[in-house]
Amino acid sequence: MQYPNENAAPPLNTASGVYDWSWALRGMRNLFSLPALVLLSAFIGFGGLARNAGLPLWEMIFLIPTIWALPSHLVLLAGIVSGAPLITIALGVTLAAIRMMPMTMALMPEIRAPGTKQWHLLLTSNFVAVTAWVHTLQRAKDIPRRGRLPYFVGFAGTMATATTIAATLVYQLAPALPSIVVAGLYFLTPIYFATATWNTARVKSEHLALVLGFFLGPVAIYYVPSAGILIAGVVGGFSAYGVGRLLAKKGRG
Amino acid sequence: MYYNSFDTWWWPFLFIFLAGILPTSIWRWAGVLLVGNVDEESQILVLIRCVATSLVAAVIAQFVFFPSGPLADIPLWVRLGAALGGFAAFLFWGRQMIVGILAGEAILLLGYVLFVP
Numbered sequence: 180m181q182y183p184n185e186n187a188a189p190p191l192n193t194a195s196g197v198y199d200w201s202w203a204l205r206g207m208r209n210l211f212s213l214p215a216l217v218l219l220s221a222f223i224g225f226g227g228l229a230r231n232a233g234l235p236l237w238e239m240i241f242l243i244p245t246i247w248a249l250p251s252h253l254v255l256l257a258g259i260v261s262g263a264p265l266i267t268i269a270l271g272v273t274l275a276a277i278r279m280m281p282m283t284m285a286l287m288p289e290i291r292a293p294g295t296k297q298w299h300l301l302l303t304s305n306f307v308a309v310t311a312w313v314h315t316l317q318r319a320k321d322i323p324r325r326g327r328l329p330y331f332v333g334f335a336g337t338m339a340t341a342t343t344i345a346a347t348l349v350y351q352l353a354p355a356l357p358s359i360v361v362a363g364l365y366f367l368t369p370i371y372f373a374t375a376t377w378n379t380a381r382v383k384s385e386h387l388a389l390v391l392g393f394f395l396g397p398v399a400i401y402y403v404p405s406a407g408i409l410i411a412g413v414v415g416g417f418s419a420y421g422v423g424r425l426l427a428k429k430g431r432g
Numbered sequence: 433m434y435y436n437s438f439d440t441w442w443w444p445f446l447f448i449f450l451a452g453i454l455p456t457s458i459w460r461w462a463g464v465l466l467v468g469n470v471d472e473e474s475q476i477l478v479l480i481r482c483v484a485t486s487l488v489a490a491v492i493a494q495f496v497f498f499p500s501g502p503l504a505d506i507p508l509w510v511r512l513g514a515a516l517g518g519f520a521a522f523l524f525w526g527r528q529m530i531v532g533i534l535a536g537e538a539i540l541l542l543g544y545v546l547f548v549p
Contacts, residue, residue: 238448245449254491259435262434262435263434265434269450269455270455272452273455274483274484275487276455276456276458283463283467284463362540366503366540367537368495370519370522370537372491373515374522385478385482388483392485392492408494411493412487414486415482416482416486417479420478420479
């Protein structure tokens with residue numbers, strides 16, 4: 180992917196301190212990049228979905244930036260709609276969010292500056308989600324150490340704000356829109372999801388897991404509406420992993 | 433405990449914290465604390481990513497097979513066609529997400545225009 184070269188220019192100022200916050204502004208500019216607009220579209224869909232599910236507006240505004248992980252948003256919303264108990268929903272959300280751990284582990288050594296405290300990283304990690312993560316990892320080598328954390332926070336913080344505003348607009352405007360438009364907006368979320376997940380997968384078993392989950396999901400949801408997503412995730416994930424291991428062994432022998 | 437267990441203004445927010453925010457961010461904090469101590473390519477992490485991916489796929493399937501609202505007015509096979517067609521276009525044209533989104537939306541719209549009275 181191509182990004183404007185101006186981002187690689189020297190920092191706007193060289194004030195002393197652990198971080199060079201002028202890079203936060205450069206991070207914010209990425210709001211108008213293609214990956215950011217694609218993510219925005221997914222949250223436009225989420226705004227309509229939340230309204231349709233009957234989630235009150237302020238609860239949606241609260242949960243978008245604080246959770247800041249679309250898989251968790253959707254599992255939580257689906258759980259609330261199906262009337263599942265707290266523990267089942269929390270289990271589903273946490274399984275959907277596990278990928279945040281390896282993502283955080285990959286990003287933190289890249290954005291750490293000399294003098295960075297552990298709590299800076301703990302706070303910053305709440306912004307880890309796929310779009311800003313992929314982008315910052317790709318760009319980190321062109322950014323001075325002291326500018327990397329500000330750059331990431333600037334980008335992710337702007338995205339969190341913009342997506343919450345977009346979802347709020349759709350939430351409020353949905354009743355005034357023709358039904359095909361609303362249907363089209365909803366549909367943005369699953370396609371965004373399928374393609375983003377496919378692109379961040381690193382081994383074949385993850386691709387297989389995506390396919391298995393897609394076809395196991397409806398069956399599991401049909402028979403166990405409140406825990407179908409959880410069941411499909413565990414069964415599909417373990418099967419895909421098992422098949423991947425078998426294929427790897429066969430390949431060697 | 434359930435989402436509508438308590439009829440107070442703060443319970444939904446506490447519910448969202450316990451069922452959504454905490455179970456998500458705990459993995460980010462674990463990531464910060466474990467940097468350098470866990471091999472990113474270890475088999476257990478591959479298994480974990482597989483389960484997470486399958487779970488996300490089940491969420492995607494829910495949109496296609498059991499949608500709510502106006503999406504439910506469009507026949508299942510049009511929704512399925514739009515999802516699979518959009519994904520095929522994404523794979524064919526260099527894994528560009530924007531291609532998948534535009535193609536999927538175009539098929540959905542076409543199906544609506546042709547088959548929904």
